[in-house]
Amino acid sequence: MANYKLEIEYDGTKYKGWQRLENSGPTIQGKIEGVLTQLLDESIEIIGSGRTDAGVHALGQVANFKTKQDLPSRKILEYLNQYLPEDIVVKKVEAVDERFHSRIKAVNKTYLYKIWNGSVPSAIHRKFSYHVPGNLDVKAMIEGGSYLVGKHDFIAFSSLKKIKKSTEREIYKVDITRSGNLIEIAINGEGFLYNMVRIIVGTLINIGQGKVPPDAIQHILKSKDRQLAGETVPPQGLFLVKVNYDIK
Amino acid sequence: MANYKLEIEYDGTKYKGWQRLENSGPTIQGKIEGVLTQLLDESIEIIGSGRTDAGVHALGQVANFKTKQDLPSRKILEYLNQYLPEDIVVKKVEAVDERFHSRIKAVNKTYLYKIWNGSVPSAIHRKFSYHVPGNLDVKAMIEGGSYLVGKHDFIAFSSLKKIKKSTEREIYKVDITRSGNLIEIAINGEGFLYNMVRIIVGTLINIGQGKVPPDAIQHILKSKDRQLAGETVPPQGLFLVKVNYDIK
Numbered sequence: 001m002a003n004y005k006l007e008i009e010y011d012g013t014k015y016k017g018w019q020r021l022e023n024s025g026p027t028i029q030g031k032i033e034g035v036l037t038q039l040l041d042e043s044i045e046i047i048g049s050g051r052t053d054a055g056v057h058a059l060g061q062v063a064n065f066k067t068k069q070d071l072p073s074r075k076i077l078e079y080l081n082q083y084l085p086e087d088i089v090v091k092k093v094e095a096v097d098e099r100f101h102s103r104i105k106a107v108n109k110t111y112l113y114k115i116w117n118g119s120v121p122s123a124i125h126r127k128f129s130y131h132v133p134g135n136l137d138v139k140a141m142i143e144g145g146s147y148l149v150g151k152h153d154f155i156a157f158s159s160l161k162k163i164k165k166s167t168e169r170e171i172y173k174v175d176i177t178r179s180g181n182l183i184e185i186a187i188n189g190e191g192f193l194y195n196m197v198r199i200i201v202g203t204l205i206n207i208g209q210g211k212v213p214p215d216a217i218q219h220i221l222k223s224k225d226r227q228l229a230g231e232t233v234p235p236q237g238l239f240l241v242k243v244n245y246d247i248k
Numbered sequence: 249m250a251n252y253k254l255e256i257e258y259d260g261t262k263y264k265g266w267q268r269l270e271n272s273g274p275t276i277q278g279k280i281e282g283v284l285t286q287l288l289d290e291s292i293e294i295i296g297s298g299r300t301d302a303g304v305h306a307l308g309q310v311a312n313f314k315t316k317q318d319l320p321s322r323k324i325l326e327y328l329n330q331y332l333p334e335d336i337v338v339k340k341v342e343a344v345d346e347r348f349h350s351r352i353k354a355v356n357k358t359y360l361y362k363i364w365n366g367s368v369p370s371a372i373h374r375k376f377s378y379h380v381p382g383n384l385d386v387k388a389m390i391e392g393g394s395y396l397v398g399k400h401d402f403i404a405f406s407s408l409k410k411i412k413k414s415t416e417r418e419i420y421k422v423d424i425t426r427s428g429n430l431i432e433i434a435i436n437g438e439g440f441l442y443n444m445v446r447i448i449v450g451t452l453i454n455i456g457q458g459k460v461p462p463d464a465i466q467h468i469l470k471s472k473d474r475q476l477a478g479e480t481v482p483p484q485g486l487f488l489v490k491v492n493y494d495i496k
Contacts, residue, residue, distance in 0.1 A: 009371045057372060081368055089371040120329055123257045123337040124305060124376065124487075239372075 001066050003100055004076060006046070007092040008032070008061040013127050013236065014087060017054040018061070028052075028088060032063070035083045039076070040067055049102045049109070049243040053195075055235030057128065059112075060091070062243040064102045102243070108172060110188040110241040111197045113233070115205070118181035129182065130201075130237035136208035138178045143214035144207040145174035145185070147221070148200065155224045157200050158193035159232060167193055176204070186241070195232050202230030250318050251348055254294070254328075255340040256280070256309040261375050261484065262335060265302040266309070276300075276336060280311070283331045287324070288315055297350045297357070297491040301443075303483030305376065307360075308339070310491040312350045350491070356420060358436040358489040361449045361481070366429035377430065378449075378485035384456035386426045391462035392455040393422035393433070395469070396448065403472045405448050406441035407480060415441055424452070434489070443480050450478030 010028050020030040029046060036044040046065040052058060073093040080090040099105075114129040116122045121131040148171045155167040171189040178184075185201055203220065206212050220228045256276070264273040268281065277294060284292040294313040300306060321341040328338040347353075362377040364370045369379040396419045403415040419437040426432075433449055451468065454460050468476045 011371045011374075059372065077368075086369065086374055087371050089368050091366075091368055118339075120325075120337050120339055121334065123259045123335050124307065126259075126334055128372065 001068060001098055002070050003064055003066050003096050003098050004073065005092075005094045005096045005100060005102065006032070006063045006065075006080075006090055008058060008063060009089045009091055010058050010061065011087040011127070012052060012055050012057045015054065017056065018048050018050075018052045028058075028061070029063075031084060031088055032080065032090075035080055036065060036076075038083065039079045040069055040071075042067065042069075047102050049106050050192075050240075052238075052240055053235050056238045056240070057236075058240040060242040061240050062102045062106070062245075064096065064100055066098075100245070105245050106191075106243050107246050108188055108190050108244050109192065110186060110244075111192065112239040112241045113185045113187075113197060113201045114237045114239070115183040115185070115201075116181055117178075117183050122181070125182070127236055128239075130233050132205055134209065136183060136205065137210065138176060138183060138208065140210070140214050141183075141185075141204045141208045142176045144204050144217050145176050145187075147215060147217035148174050148187075152221045153224060154193050154196055154221070156220045156226055156229050157196050157203070158226070159195040159199070160193055169193065169196075198232045198235070198238060199226075199229050201237070202233045204230070205233065206230045249314050249316060249346055251312055251314050251344050251346050252321065252324060253340075253342045253344045253348060253350065254280070254311045254313075254338055256306060256311060257337045257339055258306050258309065259335040259375070260300060260303050260305045263302065265304065266296050266298075266300045276306075276309070277311075279332060279336055280328065280338075283328055284313060284324075286331065287327045288317055288319075290315065290317075295350050297354050298440075298488075300486075300488055301483050304486045304488070305484075306488040308490040309488050310350045310354070310493075312344065312348055314346075348493070353493050354439075354491050355494050356436055356438050357440065357491050358434060359440065359445045360487040360489045361433045361435075361445060362485045362487070363431040363433070363449075363453070364429055365426070365431050370429070373430070375484055376487075378481050380453055382457065384431060384453065385458060386424060386431060386456065388458070388462050389431075389433075389452045389456045390424045392452050392465050393424050393435075395463060395465035396422050396435075400469045401472060402441050402444055402469070404468045404474055404477050405444050405451070406474070407443040407447070408441055417441065417444075446480045446483070446486060447474075447477050449485070450481045452478070453481065454478045 016025040046063040077093040116129040151170040173188040175186040268278040297310040325341040364377040399418040421436040423434040
């Protein structure tokens with residue numbers, strides 16, 4: 001059994017998200033499976049490192065699939081990029097160990113959120129950023145972000161309805177930078193709850209606007225109360241940048 | 249008579265270029281004039297600093313228009329951004345001297361061209377860059393670019409058919425940088441002939457690929473022969489960044 005790992009970039013604008021859905025519009029998983037099924041002439045299911053929501057982008061989503069056929073990785077890469085729409089690009093295909101599983105074996109992930117902090121929206125960046133006019137104090141946002149680092153129960157920063165599993169996660173790094181009107185928030189962690197990055201960003205925006213102080217993050221974490229955190233910012237500013245693994 | 253100066257950002261993907269055309273699809277000029285005519289209830293003609301071709305973008309195109317009405321700049325800005333499609337954004341509106349003319353009074357302009365130099369195309373950058381796979385020697389391109397600086401006859405770097413006026417132009421600065429897979433070529437000059445930036449970039453790509461040496465630029469300038477320069481690279485990598493003026 002061959003196991004292939006894919007690294008995928010996509011512009012999520014037109015998609016209903018990563019996960020294949022019946023009768024609800026195009027998905028990234030569905031498009032890639034369609035082309036692989038056509039190439040291999042057998043029904044292929046790909047496993048993503050995690051779902052991304054409708055409208056969210058990826059620079060380095062990872063997925064894997066198994067097949068009894070043994071094809072050169074290069075051929076799979078070329079075939080996929082020939083038949084996929086141009087808003088989905090496979091950057092890399094590798095034959096990997098049979099035990100590789102893109103979700104279970106993921107060690108940490110990096111997400112990036114882009115805020116367009118100009119007085120008017122940006123025509124060029126509009127599909128890849130969230131427009132927040134008015135003053136944003138990036139220094140306060142950086143301080144707020146520092147309180148996220150470490151192992152915490154992030155339930156207050158999640159849209160989870162039913163909670164079965166642990167909501168504790170470890171965040172390793174939060175990087176916030178400004179370049180002109182563009183503010184970029186990069187977060188690396190072992191894993192993320194549903195909508196966690198988008199609610200963290202909504203909270204950091206509240207901090208940047210001076211609505212709450214930077215150490216409100218500590219208070220919100222402790223409270224475990226979704227109502228105290230900021231709003232879920234829109235999907236078009238979010239990018240899944242990289243998924244890291246120990247083994248191949 | 250009031251004279252208003254507009255600074256405009258646009259995503260040129262869906263447009264037939266800047267210049268209003270009859271029966272040939274949407275143009276940036278046409279869209280803006282339509283909204284201004286609606287606001288002012290008189291036929292408004294805007295003068296652009298120069299035309300941009302179909303598919304070319306702008307971060308800072310400048311235009312001006314005259315009207316007998318006296319409206320606050322802020323009101324014009326808000327009305328335009330309310331009624332323009334989201335791929336055209338007016339960044340600034342200013343009441344200026346009656347003698348201000350966005351084309352005639354322009355002192356210099358900066359254009360930017362983005363090359364995506366990855367082995368596969370980019371899903372995210374595809375509408376705002378030109379994909380050139382394979383090795384590109386940026387150092388050689390920088391050397392090539394340095395020979396463009398100064399006052400030269402740029403006729404070899406132009407698609408002009410009939411030549412009536414002088415084809416001499418002065419280039420002040422050529423900046424070429426790489427960041428990951430993205431190569432950016434910024435050119436500042438007093439003015440540019442038709443397709444000049446796109447043919448210069450095509451020639452710099454030939455240099456980066458080692459097809460011609462960096463000092464071929466000097467030879468091509470001297471030859472005045474369009475056939476010796478590179479191809480006209482596609483429009484989606486090109487941005488009109490800034491137009492500078494002495495007076496307001």
